[in-house]
Amino acid sequence: MKVLLRASESRWLAPAAVLAAVLLTLLLTAVPIRLAGANPAAAFERYLVTPLTTFGSLGEVLLTATPLLFTGLAVAIAFRVGYFNIGAEGQFLAGTIAASIPALYLPDLPAPIALPLALAAGAVGGTAWAFLPAWLKRHAGIDEVVTTLLLNPVALLLVQGLLNGPWRNSATGFPDSDRFGAGYDLPRLIEGSRVHAGLLLAVLLVAVTWIVMSATPLGLRLRAAGQSPSAARFSGIRVTSLQWRCALVSGAVAGLGGASQVLGVQHQLTASVSNGYGYTGIVVATLGALAAGGVLLAALLLGTISVGAQNASIVLQLPTQMGAIVSSTLLLAAVGFLAARRYRLALRRRRVR
Amino acid sequence: MDFPILAVLAATFTIATPLVWAGLGAVINERAGILNLGIEGIMYAGAFVGFLTAASTGSLALGLTAAIVAGLAAGALMGLLTVTLGVNQHVAGIGTTLLLIAASEFTNRLLFSSGSQTITVKFDRILSGFFAQYPMTYVAFLLLAPALWWLLRSSGFGLRLRAVGENPEAADAAGIPVARTRYAALMLGSALMAVGGAFLTLSLLGSFTLDIVGGRGWICIALVIFGRWRVWPVVAGALLFGFTDALQLQLAITPFFSAVPNELMIAFPYLVVIAALAIWGRGVRYPGAYLTPYRRA
Amino acid sequence: MPAIALEATSADVASAPLAELVGIRKTFGALVANDSIDLAVQSGEVHALLGENGAGKSTLTRILYGLSQADSGEIRIQGRSTPMSSPADAMAAGIGMVTQEFSLVGTMTVTENLMLAGVGLGRIDRMAARARVLDAAARIGVAIDPDAVVETLSVGERQRVEIVKALFHDCRLLILDEPTAVLVPQDVELLFASIRRLTADGMGVIFISHKLHEVVEIADRVSILRRGRIVASVPARGLQPRQIAAMMVGADAASPGDDTQAAALATAIGLDAHVPAPPAAVSTGRGAALEIRDLTLAGASRPLLDRISLSVHTGEIVGVAGVSGNGQTELVRVLCGTTPATSGTVHVGGADITTAEVPARIAAGLGRLTEDRRGSVVLNLSVEQNLVLEDLDRFRNGPFISRRRISAHVRELMERFDIRASASDPIRSLSGGNMQKVLLARALSRNPTALVVSQPTRGLDVGACDYVYSQLRGLRDNGAGVLLVSEDLDELLELCDRIVVVYSGRIIGELSAAEASREELGLLMTGHTA
Amino acid sequence: GGTTGAETPSGDGAESEVPSVFGAFATPLEEPWDGAIHAALQSAEEDGLIRYEHVDNLHTADEMERALRDIISSEDPDIIFGDAFAAEEAVRAVAADFPDTAFAFGSGGEEQAPNFSVFDNWMQDPAYLAGMLAGGLTESGTIGVIGAMPIPEVNRIVNAFIAGAQETNPSATVTVSFINSFFDPATAKQAAEAAIAGGADVLFAERDGVIAAAEENGLPVFGMMVDQKEQSPEHVVSSLLWNMKPTVEAVVAAVAAGKFEASNLGEYSFMVNGGSSLAPINTGTAFEIPADLISQVEARSAEITDGTFETPVDEEAPAGSTTVEG
Numbered sequence A: 001m002k003v004l005l006r007a008s009e010s011r012w013l014a015p016a017a018v019l020a021a022v023l024l025t026l027l028l029t030a031v032p033i034r035l036a037g038a039n040p041a042a043a044f045e046r047y048l049v050t051p052l053t054t055f056g057s058l059g060e061v062l063l064t065a066t067p068l069l070f071t072g073l074a075v076a077i078a079f080r081v082g083y084f085n086i087g088a089e090g091q092f093l094a095g096t097i098a099a100s101i102p103a104l105y106l107p108d109l110p111a112p113i114a115l116p117l118a119l120a121a122g123a124v125g126g127t128a129w130a131f132l133p134a135w136l137k138r139h140a141g142i143d144e145v146v147t148t149l150l151l152n153p154v155a156l157l158l159v160q161g162l163l164n165g166p167w168r169n170s171a172t173g174f175p176d177s178d179r180f181g182a183g184y185d186l187p188r189l190i191e192g193s194r195v196h197a198g199l200l201l202a203v204l205l206v207a208v209t210w211i212v213m214s215a216t217p218l219g220l221r222l223r224a225a226g227q228s229p230s231a232a233r234f235s236g237i238r239v240t241s242l243q244w245r246c247a248l249v250s251g252a253v254a255g256l257g258g259a260s261q262v263l264g265v266q267h268q269l270t271a272s273v274s275n276g277y278g279y280t281g282i283v284v285a286t287l288g289a290l291a292a293g294g295v296l297l298a299a300l301l302l303g304t305i306s307v308g309a310q311n312a313s314i315v316l317q318l319p320t321q322m323g324a325i326v327s328s329t330l331l332l333a334a335v336g337f338l339a340a341r342r343y344r345l346a347l348r349r350r351r352v353r
Numbered sequence B: 001m002d003f004p005i006l007a008v009l010a011a012t013f014t015i016a017t018p019l020v021w022a023g024l025g026a027v028i029n030e031r032a033g034i035l036n037l038g039i040e041g042i043m044y045a046g047a048f049v050g051f052l053t054a055a056s057t058g059s060l061a062l063g064l065t066a067a068i069v070a071g072l073a074a075g076a077l078m079g080l081l082t083v084t085l086g087v088n089q090h091v092a093g094i095g096t097t098l099l100l101i102a103a104s105e106f107t108n109r110l111l112f113s114s115g116s117q118t119i120t121v122k123f124d125r126i127l128s129g130f131f132a133q134y135p136m137t138y139v140a141f142l143l144l145a146p147a148l149w150w151l152l153r154s155s156g157f158g159l160r161l162r163a164v165g166e167n168p169e170a171a172d173a174a175g176i177p178v179a180r181t182r183y184a185a186l187m188l189g190s191a192l193m194a195v196g197g198a199f200l201t202l203s204l205l206g207s208f209t210l211d212i213v214g215g216r217g218w219i220c221i222a223l224v225i226f227g228r229w230r231v232w233p234v235v236a237g238a239l240l241f242g243f244t245d246a247l248q249l250q251l252a253i254t255p256f257f258s259a260v261p262n263e264l265m266i267a268f269p270y271l272v273v274i275a276a277l278a279i280w281g282r283g284v285r286y287p288g289a290y291l292t293p294y295r296r297a
Numbered sequence C: 001m002p003a004i005a006l007e008a009t010s011a012d013v014a015s016a017p018l019a020e021l022v023g024i025r026k027t028f029g030a031l032v033a034n035d036s037i038d039l040a041v042q043s044g045e046v047h048a049l050l051g052e053n054g055a056g057k058s059t060l061t062r063i064l065y066g067l068s069q070a071d072s073g074e075i076r077i078q079g080r081s082t083p084m085s086s087p088a089d090a091m092a093a094g095i096g097m098v099t100q101e102f103s104l105v106g107t108m109t110v111t112e113n114l115m116l117a118g119v120g121l122g123r124i125d126r127m128a129a130r131a132r133v134l135d136a137a138a139r140i141g142v143a144i145d146p147d148a149v150v151e152t153l154s155v156g157e158r159q160r161v162e163i164v165k166a167l168f169h170d171c172r173l174l175i176l177d178e179p180t181a182v183l184v185p186q187d188v189e190l191l192f193a194s195i196r197r198l199t200a201d202g203m204g205v206i207f208i209s210h211k212l213h214e215v216v217e218i219a220d221r222v223s224i225l226r227r228g229r230i231v232a233s234v235p236a237r238g239l240q241p242r243q244i245a246a247m248m249v250g251a252d253a254a255s256p257g258d259d260t261q262a263a264a265l266a267t268a269i270g271l272d273a274h275v276p277a278p279p280a281a282v283s284t285g286r287g288a289a290l291e292i293r294d295l296t297l298a299g300a301s302r303p304l305l306d307r308i309s310l311s312v313h314t315g316e317i318v319g320v321a322g323v324s325g326n327g328q329t330e331l332v333r334v335l336c337g338t339t340p341a342t343s344g345t346v347h348v349g350g351a352d353i354t355t356a357e358v359p360a361r362i363a364a365g366l367g368r369l370t371e372d373r374r375g376s377v378v379l380n381l382s383v384e385q386n387l388v389l390e391d392l393d394r395f396r397n398g399p400f401i402s403r404r405r406i407s408a409h410v411r412e413l414m415e416r417f418d419i420r421a422s423a424s425d426p427i428r429s430l431s432g433g434n435m436q437k438v439l440l441a442r443a444l445s446r447n448p449t450a451l452v453v454s455q456p457t458r459g460l461d462v463g464a465c466d467y468v469y470s471q472l473r474g475l476r477d478n479g480a481g482v483l484l485v486s487e488d489l490d491e492l493l494e495l496c497d498r499i500v501v502v503y504s505g506r507i508i509g510e511l512s513a514a515e516a517s518r519e520e521l522g523l524l525m526t527g528h529t530a
Numbered sequence D: 001g002g003t004t005g006a007e008t009p010s011g012d013g014a015e016s017e018v019p020s021v022f023g024a025f026a027t028p029l030e031e032p033w034d035g036a037i038h039a040a041l042q043s044a045e046e047d048g049l050i051r052y053e054h055v056d057n058l059h060t061a062d063e064m065e066r067a068l069r070d071i072i073s074s075e076d077p078d079i080i081f082g083d084a085f086a087a088e089e090a091v092r093a094v095a096a097d098f099p100d101t102a103f104a105f106g107s108g109g110e111e112q113a114p115n116f117s118v119f120d121n122w123m124q125d126p127a128y129l130a131g132m133l134a135g136g137l138t139e140s141g142t143i144g145v146i147g148a149m150p151i152p153e154v155n156r157i158v159n160a161f162i163a164g165a166q167e168t169n170p171s172a173t174v175t176v177s178f179i180n181s182f183f184d185p186a187t188a189k190q191a192a193e194a195a196i197a198g199g200a201d202v203l204f205a206e207r208d209g210v211i212a213a214a215e216e217n218g219l220p221v222f223g224m225m226v227d228q229k230e231q232s233p234e235h236v237v238s239s240l241l242w243n244m245k246p247t248v249e250a251v252v253a254a255v256a257a258g259k260f261e262a263s264n265l266g267e268y269s270f271m272v273n274g275g276s277s278l279a280p281i282n283t284g285t286a287f288e289i290p291a292d293l294i295s296q297v298e299a300r301s302a303e304i305t306d307g308t309f310e311t312p313v314d315e316e317a318p319a320g321s322t323t324v325e326g
């Protein structure tokens, strides 16, 4: 028997691969679920079905997917042009800080002024945090992976420093900021659900990115620059400058995500505002094949599992780590099967066709 | 009070120890062309499995062995994903990290319903004064680093490993089994990462608590690029980080500096590494086949 | 050499072919690259494998060497069926290969590269290996520096390393896939001398080349592949290049109607000593298409380009000859805008482009075609995307790409330049010849005032070469100036109006094509000024 | 929140009369703070006082809010225990939406009528006593404290510890290191090593990791939250204990009696009410603990218990190095 590249992929292979991944995950995680004292089938229903079948949790899925859309898109934009921004986490946090500045110092602004101001501040904050690595890359060829990565903990320390210092809660003394003024609440989109206007903004950015990537000269140039910088340079594409601009745009998108999260969900700055969204964004972007549509799908998938895992923990008393085990196993199984579908098995002795 | 510079230097080596083990593991992986972002999870699993085994058998040697076995298994999983199946390495690595951390914490929860556990024996320091360091520190600097330096430079295995990381087509044409070499690199490197994690539980602390690795794996990824995939510069990077960290911990309780915001002090090592990179880190060149799976036509 | 001992003592084994391919079939998706191929190589013979670009030569030899696995078929070594699941198997069976694309690790030294094959896991002895490398180089008759890092070497030097590498470990069958494409004539002679020595000792050689005069010179047997099938396998003795060419393209050599085609082919492959170039016509008076003044490019120790001054007039092809590594690559890179010049000026059609960025160069009327084909395209993008990449702003519709206009433009180019692929194929799947046509189409689609081309026919089959030549002549006849950098003297003599010779980054001589001879050029290229 | 599911568990409610309690924790249960609440609830369940379920790891305010709404809609417990730090806004909003559910949350804020009560780990009393012991034990005159981060909950413990040290050793210096993490024992240990290098010969392990440093250097050390004596039987002098049981019992009794209302439950964590204490002083230490020091501490302890001594509460961040000399 041997492994051969497939001549062509039929359409059903991708869904079949995902289905196989779900089955394998079910098989692999049934044992720990049993050990933790729950019924695997019931658990899986909670993980994958419940979130999508009740109105309330569907809203929660969208809410959970919102920050992932921003960070996933941010990472995809940068990766696409060959700039490996691992710093979406820090840029997201910088966005939350920057959006908090007007919200804390000008708390009484009315919403029509306050929201654009705070969102713009978030974008600027993310850009500012992306600036140093991008500048070092552009002017000195310093590798961006290290600099963006190392600035993540620094951003978290900056949040903590502000919360322990000037922004300490004036009522409780706890290191979280005061509640923002009412004008800074992103409006909710659907009655009875926490989904907020940040989702709209994220989807808009996905759409714009999709159009730019697929229908403009810039989109093709970005791809060329990302796939082969030297050939792109030969073709007159200014790779360094494109990378520089995408790095900043990427930071801005991540920063907007931070702003959306504090203005839409938290209404105050806390040290735990990001649940590793920037790092998960890398998974979202690569799972989505660095394409806008793919980011959308991947963010929704991860959002679903995360909402489902919480529900399973509450209802079935499974340790919350079980949710992480299921989602990471499913992630690895899915990418594994999706990669494997490019190949087919052939018996050595049989003549093919 | 005199500033205890010798203590800071001694602490430098202690702090650098897990970074050297895991960072050199990452060097081995990346020299073979594979970015192993599973590092954080592999260190975590090494810390947990090592501790669990030592605590239940009472044998440190068995604990260390178990950590190594866990690392080898994690490396094999990474190999299955990135080498055999050609999965995107960022996704495979981050997925592995998530899985191993969750699985360790889950097992910890099932076995010890809460609270931290302690082993009564641990690898203790040897010698005294400035030289009072853990055996695994001595092994890291005096044995592991020279051995890997020699391995990469002067052994057939190192030559093969570099070849599959630079140009797998050429390596294949030279009769080198590309997949097998990459598996070997992943398993060896991951085992070193697991030992780096086990250092925390079996040597430094003698106990396991959640979050014990605390982002050290990600620092290693940065240090490997900082050191340009070469053994001694990576060791130097780990020492630079260790020194600045030890320094800030000491300065934080030194009267003059205690007025500086704590967070700024803690950020210091990160900023120093970035600054060092900005000064010396121009024109980093990645291994030629970095991030690219290989399969024959 | 155990192989020879075997040959000498056993008549039986001698009668079994050294290697035999039986019923080899290989498909890439829908494409059948090899279709039930049978081929046998005898010991002591040079077996030439010929065919158009994309005929399946490399695929077949890669299967024999274990770099690729056949869908079906069998490989026999000295009569015994031997599965080749990896190059290690092939090496164990006594096969060595020089692949068409370089198989060298750029960051390693020559010695390390040569050690790679067959290195164990334990300690390596660098000094001993180095000595063995020097020894092997001397044995094979090629000079290489064992301590040089491969990526610092020129292509010609790298090819020499490849050849030494294939012969470093004793083998009974040597596969050479277009080894001479990047070698200068002197090196080709050295290589042939080695091949003759080795075959005299009983080695078998599979030799792939598009240079038919080389084939008739060295081959004992010629097999011709067309579209994945063997269409002829004949002894080489007495065979004329003209006949081979006809067999390759499938034209019936005997048919009288095809005289013109045969003649064109013959011309293309440089059989007729050289046809005097068509008169430079009305051109020279019309001023410079490309004007280079005192162009200098500093290097680490000495200038890589040293005050080069040269003008190419409209309606003229100027050749640049030289042994590789004398500044040709750098000259092309500076002109193409990928390396900035240290000093000097470059004008295209009167416009100063010395410091211009690539788009401005293209706008000024500069066409570019470099020797680094795969480095000039984005391999993962499609043929269509690569064809318009330099020119995207021409196909805008407001802020968007006009897909309709692009596909119309691309369809036209693909027709005009006879590109045999589908517009949506990723360009990496194209064979060398088709890729070169894409690049040519891209360079010529804007009707450049001046064209810089380097090694335009390296690795191309006769049909494709001929096509490139006719395009370059056509461009010249339309009034453009062409600067042609080539290591192929026949090509230069064939195409150019004037030839300059570079040596050590300087122009050390200029000859008009009418008065130039190979001998004279050869002397200049080795630095002998009269 | 959903519109379905609230009815299902009510069938269970008929079987037993004890209130159902759900724990909703921001950190993993292994983290000592939430671990203490969880332990008290578990023990209340074992005592047959309550039925108990829980969920942990609700890191963000967002997750906390989703979990709370989900808990109410799918499990509808009588009482929800948890910690609201860093999710005050969200938790209070949910509480306001479900006035029939009793909320008892760790919080730095005030109670919120009608159903949101707050508690906190008011451990300044045992901290003061531990500080007294530390002051008496130091020979170098320097004591090292390694804490998580300068938040009120940590500050008041550290400040009380410093005040206690001041009582027995007016010239002592206390160095305070914050590692800016709730979980980073390796860094905590390095910080402890730095304190030792800076002259400290007694340590207070507000965070895990410090005891290992004390053990290696043979120094007295104080543990936190649970009795950590077994981690280093010869070096742990004592530990500060938080006992959530009085708080849990108070809330359960009020709910069972149908008289639950929003209140500040903080006093149930005071030593007077048995909500916190100093673990028994270790008699098997490698060094000697002077008997008169112990009696001094015991006397002070008795004063605290009978209400004649009130430990000062100071929630300002302590300086990195405090020389206590007044």
Ligand SMILES: Nc1ncnc2c1ncn2[C@@H]1O[C@H](COP(=O)(O)OP(=O)(O)OP(=O)(O)O)[C@@H](O)[C@H]1O
Residues within 6 Å of the ligand: A210, A213, A214, A290, A291, A292, A293, A294, A296, A297
């Ligand atoms: N969730 C989705 N919703 C709608 N369309 C989707 C979604 N996911 C993927 N797609 C489709 O998948 C294709 C690829 O997505 P994308 O927009 O990123 O195109 P692209 O950048 O042109 O991709 P490519 O890299 O293949 O050229 C598009 O045609 C898009 O319509």
Ligand SMILES: Nc1ncnc2c1ncn2[C@@H]1O[C@H](COP(=O)(O)OP(=O)(O)OP(=O)(O)O)[C@@H](O)[C@H]1O
Residues within 6 Å of the ligand: B297, C028, C031, C033, C051, C052, C053, C054, C055, C056, C057, C058, C059, C060, C100, C429, C430, C431, C432, C433, C459, C461
């Ligand atoms: N890995 C591959 N995937 C898809 N198609 C391939 C691959 N390798 C080769 N081909 C196709 O197979 C055919 C035969 O290619 P091959 O390289 O054997 O030709 P060749 O005779 O060596 O041509 P050339 O003279 O240009 O080197 C070509 O059409 C080529 O495009």
Ligand SMILES: [Mg+2]
Residues within 6 Å of the ligand: A213, A289, A290, A291, A292
């Ligand atoms: Mg796309």
Ligand SMILES: [Mg+2]
Residues within 6 Å of the ligand: C057, C058, C059, C100, C177
């Ligand atoms: Mg070929």
